Amino acid sequence: MTGVRLEVWVFAAVAATYAVMAAAGGEWMDAGELTAAAFTLGGAHPPGHPGHSLLGKLATLVPVGEVAFRVNLLSGVGMAAAAAGVVALGRTLVRDGLVPAAVGASLAAMSPVITTNATRAEVYGPVSALLVWATVLVVKFARAETETETEAEAETETETETETETETGAETETEAGPGGLAGFGGSGRLVLAAGFLVALAVSFQPLIAAAAAVPLAVAIAVTARQRVLRLAPPVLALGALALVTYAYLPIRANAAAPPALLWGDPSTLDALLTLLSAPAYQGNFATAGAGERFAGLWLLVGEGAGLPLLFLGTAGLAFAALTGLRGAGVVLATAVGVVAGAATQHYVNPDMPGYVSVAVFLCAAGLVPVVAAVSRAAGSFAGEGLRSHAVHALVVLPMAGLAFVGPTVRAYDGGSRRTDVDGPRAHFEATVGQVPAGPAVYFANGDHTLFPAMYEQLVAGARPDVAVANADLVRDIWFLRYVDARLPVVYWPFIDDDFTDAVASRAVAGNLRARRYVGGDEPAFGKLDPRYAGPRGRGFFYQLAPVNQSAAPVAPPTYAGGVGERVAGRVGLTHAAFEAGRGRLDHVAIAAGVADRFDEPGRARLADLPPQPLLYPRLPPLTPVLLFAPWQRDLVADDLAWRIGQQLPPLEPTDVAERRLLRLWQRLVDGDGGAAAELRASPPAWRQATRSALAPLVPANRLDALFGPAPR
Numbered sequence: 191m192t193g194v195r196l197e198v199w200v201f202a203a204v205a206a207t208y209a210v211m212a213a214a215g216g217e218w219m220d221a222g223e224l225t226a227a228a229f230t231l232g233g234a235h236p237p238g239h240p241g242h243s244l245l246g247k248l249a250t251l252v253p254v255g256e257v258a259f260r261v262n263l264l265s266g267v268g269m270a271a272a273a274a275g276v277v278a279l280g281r282t283l284v285r286d287g288l289v290p291a292a293v294g295a296s297l298a299a300m301s302p303v304i305t306t307n308a309t310r311a312e313v314y315g316p317v318s319a320l321l322v323w324a325t326v327l328v329v330k331f332a333r334a335e336t337e338t339e340t341e342a343e344a345e346t347e348t349e350t351e352t353e354t355e356t357e358t359g360a361e362t363e364t365e366a367g368p369g370g371l372a373g374f375g376g377s378g379r380l381v382l383a384a385g386f387l388v389a390l391a392v393s394f395q396p397l398i399a400a401a402a403a404v405p406l407a408v409a410i411a412v413t414a415r416q417r418v419l420r421l422a423p424p425v426l427a428l429g430a431l432a433l434v435t436y437a438y439l440p441i442r443a444n445a446a447a448p449p450a451l452l453w454g455d456p457s458t459l460d461a462l463l464t465l466l467s468a469p470a471y472q473g474n475f476a477t478a479g480a481g482e483r484f485a486g487l488w489l490l491v492g493e494g495a496g497l498p499l500l501f502l503g504t505a506g507l508a509f510a511a512l513t514g515l516r517g518a519g520v521v522l523a524t525a526v527g528v529v530a531g532a533a534t535q536h537y538v539n540p541d542m543p544g545y546v547s548v549a550v551f552l553c554a555a556g557l558v559p560v561v562a563a564v565s566r567a568a569g570s571f572a573g574e575g576l577r578s579h580a581v582h583a584l585v586v587l588p589m590a591g592l593a594f595v596g597p598t599v600r601a602y603d604g605g606s607r608r609t610d611v612d613g614p615r616a617h618f619e620a621t622v623g624q625v626p627a628g629p630a631v632y633f634a635n636g637d638h639t640l641f642p643a644m645y646e647q648l649v650a651g652a653r654p655d656v657a658v659a660n661a662d663l664v665r666d667i668w669f670l671r672y673v674d675a676r677l678p679v680v681y682w683p684f685i686d687d688d689f690t691d692a693v694a695s696r697a698v699a700g701n702l703r704a705r706r707y708v709g710g711d712e713p714a715f716g717k718l719d720p721r722y723a724g725p726r727g728r729g730f731f732y733q734l735a736p737v738n739q740s741a742a743p744v745a746p747p748t749y750a751g752g753v754g755e756r757v758a759g760r761v762g763l764t765h766a767a768f769e770a771g772r773g774r775l776d777h778v779a780i781a782a783g784v785a786d787r788f789d790e791p792g793r794a795r796l797a798d799l800p801p802q803p804l805l806y807p808r809l810p811p812l813t814p815v816l817l818f819a820p821w822q823r824d825l826v827a828d829d830l831a832w833r834i835g836q837q838l839p840p841l842e843p844t845d846v847a848e849r850r851l852l853r854l855w856q857r858l859v860d861g862d863g864g865a866a867a868e869l870r871a872s873p874p875a876w877r878q879a880t881r882s883a884l885a886p887l888v889p890a891n892r893l894d895a896l897f898g899p900a901p902r
Contacts, residue, residue, distance in 0.1 A: 196291075201274035204274075205270035211266075212607060215612050216258040218754065219310075223640075224312065225261045227246070229247070268318060273298060281558075284558045289561070289586075297495045298553075312544060324402070327380045389433050405524045406524055439465070477534070493598045525549040525553055633661055635662075657676050664697065665693050695715075698718060710729060721771075772801070774801075805884075809852060821846050838853070858884065
């Protein structure tokens with residue numbers, strides 16, 4: 191089996207596996223929006239992702255399954271191409287390293303970090319393929335240049351000065367001829383192709399592409415030395431040609447019939463530059479804590495089957511670079527650059543597995559020099575016979591063991607989606623689908639509702655009588671035009687008075703006065719009063735007077751997968767907070783999903799308690815949370831258990847700050863003097879939140895004794 195054939199077989203096997211694992215329909219997070227943008231030939235959220243829209247549109251034309259499944263397959267194909275690139279990279283580093291390269295590719299493909307984004311519509315599959323293969327080309331260039339220089343030095347040592355001058359002239363003539371390129375011969379085309387692939391990757395995910403481009407560019411410059419000036423112009427020109435992909439966005443925006451979904455309306459140069467600079471996402475970047483995030487992201491690389499790649503792969507690349515294996519340092523530096531680029535963003539970003547996907551594949555190539563080193567050592571001790579099957583077994587078996595015991599902590603949704611409940615569609619039916627016949631408005635104030643709704647409406651054609659809006663986005667004129675085009679009869683105020691949620695609040699009031707149904711994910715936002723809301727399905731409806739309806743509480747939904755569980759938990763907490771505002775503590779337990787933590791007498795005591803404020807909704811946000819974390823449900827249970835005098839579980843050292851602060855508040859309300867002393871020594875954020883939170887429950891003189899007199 192030749193190296194090329196092995197790469198093809200790896201690609202086919204991995205792509206087929208992902209096709210079986212891929213979600214049959216729409217998925218959570220950005221998947222619904224990216225699929226809708228591809229189907230309509232539109233543009234997704236900043237910075238637009240034109241590469242995915244164009245390639246995704248081609249995927250939608252494949253007559254297999256529904257549209258979402260076709261775009262999900264695109265991610266699997268991209269990750270499979272990246273896995274094939276691991277084989278090519280390993281074969282380039284060590285020519286007889288096909289078996290460990292195939293093992294590395296397989297482990298990377300099975301990593302939860304990779305499968306998270308290989309089975310749903312996302313940009314990370316294509317960008318991984320482009321950057322891994324760009325690395326292959328740069329490594330080939332570095333090795334080709336090194337071999338050429340070595341041969342030239344050997345010839346120079348045996349030739350006379352006159353012969354050297356003659357050969358130099360002939361060499362220069364050859365370089366300038368049609369078979370070469372800017373003084374590099376055939377190897378120059380490798381650099382051009384690498385630059386083109388990196389530039390294409392920018393149209394899918396600019397941050398990852400830029401993070402990989404820096405070490406690759408440095409490697410080319412170091413290898414080429416003074417000759418890099420000859421190659422720079424054509425590389426930049428070809429890269430600029432790839433970046434023309436972004437011209438697709440203003441072209442579509444200025445079309446006679448613009449697409450329904452085109453984020454930011456990039457019809458002018460200023461609007462396009464605003465879209466590309468993504469002001470709304472600039473707050474995601476932070477230098478503080480980048481070192482800690484950098485270390486944490488390497489742990490993410492090593493989750494599940496990535497564990498041997500983290501330890502053995504990086505060690506193999508580092509050892510190979512230190513011992514002079516040309517190209518190994520390039521691979522390691524590119525992996526480090528990608529992880530460092532991801533570390534510039536807050537770790538709660540749900541796309542972190544996608545950001546480090548390229549690093550997982552590059553580390554997989556590091557298994558090849560590990561096996562080569564062990565093979566040489568074994569051969570020197572026990573003869574050449576051990577250099578094949580025995581050595582492979584000796585090294586591969588521990589790799590498999592590490593892959594089997596590798597933990598999965600942050601790379602949620604790493605398994606097959608084909609067997610999952612169709613959570614996004616079920617959530618759409620339980621929220622927007624519960625709206626009575628329109629025209630109506632529904633405020634999807636989270637990506638978990640908005641993006642599935644975009645797919646269901648723009649692709650599947652569901653509920654055309656409902657304008658699905660977002661309280662933050664309706665402040666942007668392009669989004670107002672989007673929802674207005676969806677349902678022109680709905681009232682939208684086009685004047686923003688710079689107050690947060692002002693447009694949304696006026697839209698709610700205006701449409702209610704016009705006797706249209708208005709609902710949303712939350713009981714209140716902006717200037718809305720939660721007393722004027724009532725539960726309907728998994729969402730809420732609004733009206734112009736207090737709602738007296740006492741609907742029976744509903745337990746949280748059950749959605750499969752890590753993100754599905756987070757969405758379900760978020761929905762439960764939202765409804766629990768609504769019930770807490772109404773003072774119905776037994777309803778709070780059911781809505782939050784903690785009713786089973788109380789026996790029947792305990793539930794009866796909760797139902798008998800008079801309406802009173804709970805403490806947990808008043809806690810300040812001290813721990814970053816993506817949608818929902820299980821400890822938030824524990825806070826609800828602790829608060830309710832304390833209300834009925836039930837013994838609370840002891841605090842653990844790993845408990846979050848919110849749970850420790852809640853316990854202090856409970857002790858303070860109970861009159862525990864030690865709690866007051868602890869609170870005085872607590873962080874400022876704890877003390878600042880305590881006075882306002884405990885004012886309804888603790889006498890003013892006790893608060894004054896703790897914090898001093900309240901400011902007048």
